[in-house]
Amino acid sequence: MVRYPVLLALAAGLAACAAPQKVGAPPRTAVPARSTTLNVKGLEAVLGKSARDLERMFGQPRLDVREFDARKLQFAGSACVLDAFLYPEGSGGAQIVTYIDARRSDGQSVDRAACVEALRK
Template identity: 60%
Template sequence: MGKTARQLTRLFGNPQADLSEPPARKLQFSSGACILDAYLYPPANGGEGRVTHIDARRSDGAIVDRVSCVNALRVR
């Protein structure tokens, strides 16, 4: 939470999807263990978008623990 797109890319590599629906931006990262969707919004006072919400799931759609997913993505 609170990370910029650049910081996420440093942690997880290039996203598999990068979707923009102003003012939001969604970055999707995946591994064999899970899929992580990070939603970024710009601060009220302007500036670079930051993560305000994340969703984590398996490829079959089942919800997984967000912390476990983040750790699995960082390992690769």
């Protein structure tokens, strides 16, 4: 019997954490924060660049996935696979690369800067 007051208190505490939603309001979309990897040597060649810049640097992407205002371009070579994630800069701004991920074809992690260099034309 002692468990019920504890469960009620826990449920009330969790409910207080939930943000109220307006009825009929569109869902909020999270805008990614500016990447904290901008200072990593070797990544400055791609972070902050447009899709066109990446295509000039790496050629035609293997994948071009668009979802709402986000875009993922994937470039692949014998050394690695590079995923570049582009989001609008500011409200209604042009899409720029805010994050990159790199891996080998077997899925093992690869140094992102080394992958960028390996894939450059």
